[in-house]
Amino acid sequence: MSGDELSRREFLDRTVIAGAGLAATGGLGSVAKKRLVMVGTGGRGTSMWGTDVAKTYSDYVEFVGLCDSNRKRVEVAKQIIGVNCPTYTDFDRMIRETRPDTVIVTTRDSAHDEYIVRALELGCDVITEKPMTTDEVKCQKVIDAEKKYGRPIIVGFNARYSAIAEKTREYLASGVLGPITSVDFHWYLDTQHGADYFRRWHAYRRNSGSLWVHKATHHFDLINWAMDAEPVEVNAFGDLRRYGKSNKFRGVNCRTCPHKADCKFHWDITKNPTAMKLYVGCESEDGYLRDACLFREDIDIWDTMTANVRYNNGAIMSYSLNAFMPYEGYSMSFNGINGRLDIRAYDRQPWPVTSNAEFRLSLNFGRSELVEVRVSEGGHMGADPKLKDMIFKPGVPDPLRQRAGSRAGAMSLLTGVAAVRSIERGTPIRIADLVKF
Ligand SMILES: NC(=O)c1ccc[n+]([C@@H]2O[C@H](COP(=O)([O-])OP(=O)(O)OC[C@H]3O[C@@H](n4cnc5c(N)ncnc54)[C@H](O)[C@@H]3O)[C@@H](O)[C@H]2O)c1
Known part of the structure; x- marks a missing residue:
């Protein structure tokens, strides 16, 4: 199914949902909660945009889906945020099944453009973490998509x-x-x-x-x-x-490093329970080492x-x-x-x-x-x-x-x-x- 077809169908679906929402909340004059999904459920996603949004803004918004390329991390994130919504590794499927109003993009920076463009194409508004994207080619794609699909992008410039x-x-x-x-x-x-x-x-x-x-x-x-x-x-x-490559010695990551005693930058991730759950416990899925060596030659x-x-x-x-x-x-x-x-x-x-x-x-x-x-x-x-x-x-x-x-x-x-x-x-x-x- 093309993006355009999906958008039209979803628009009709949403109109029905919005109508049902209005009826449930007492009709005109009361506002239906915005349906939020998040893609990229790591540190920033779970803290700034997850737990606090779910708690503090529950009169205005609700999480209806969470997505991450790491299957385990998205499950841990769901527990941390404390929501009941379904979890996904497939973004399109999440949008199809949860019909959100707004997508919050909190993946690593280089993937922002992909989800911003797809979310706009599928008829959603977008809130993205900074930087909006990482190079001029991706930036052009994002700008063109906003123009083409006529939906707004908000960039989270908290500074x-x-x-x-x-x-x-x-x-x-x-x-x-x-x-x-x-x-x-x-x-x-x-x-x-x-x-x-x-x-x-x-x-x-x-x-x-x-x-x-x-x-x-x-x-x-x-x-x-x-x-x-x-x-x-x-x-x-x-x-x-x-x-x-500037340093004289190096290892793979702090946990396994032979230079623990000499390295002023040594960081013991095992003392940080959240990092252990969110990263170490999910290493088996993508091999990402949160405590990788600062002195990697590449x-x-x-x-x-x-x-x-x-x-x-x-x-x-x-x-x-x-x-x-x-x-x-x-x-x-x-x-x-x-x-x-x-x-x-x-x-x-x-x-x-x-x-x-x-x-x-x-x-x-x-x-x-x-x-x-x-x-x-x-x-x-x-x-x-x-x-x-x-x-x-x-x-x-x-x-x-x-x-x-x-x-x-x-x-x-x-x-x-x-x-x-x-x-x-x-x-x-x-x-x-x-x-x-
Ligand atoms: N505004 C601020 O002050 C502030 C502070 C910290 C981070 N950030 C931003 O927040 C975003 C997330 O940073 P973080 O510190 O939470 O990093 P993180 O590594 O903790 O989380 C990133 C998540 O994205 C997931 N991911 C990576 N590629 C993906 C893809 N292609 N599809 C789906 N999921 C993917 C990872 O599995 C991970 O769960 C970044 O864009 C970063 O710049 C902003």
């Missing part, structure tokens, strides 16, 4: 919802700095969080597009959104200096990265991402014709943690003032719950334009893709040469 990000956008939108001329943006991942990317599927460009895409998509989106601008051209450099992503980016508002940015630093955090400054906004946010010691982030607004020939921003409770410093409220609760206002669609998804990931191509080809890359909108 826009942190108190720090909101304050940044408010300052820039106020116009106090005048036109933005340049941005200094430096992101630090520590020897725990940074290293973890090199243990997992992220360590290969074919899975994650590299940290330029997987991680920096958040950062590039923050800049695009905060300045209300889009990238035009990118020039980048990258090295692999600490992980991968790792092909970078741990040391710098880029220059030019934007369509005239600003230029100097950006870096380093993945083996002694602490986590970032330093971000916006320079304008009238002054400068400095933001310093460090997650861990040795910085004092009395203030979670430091904002300093300094005006040329004028005042310099310090503004304290306190982060909220909840995942990613309070950003995750705000993003979910915006997506799942009806009628939540959006004064800061935090809801992100495919254009924002594309512009942020393409900045990273342009950086990758710039390193590969040794030349600056124009965004307009990657994808046609």
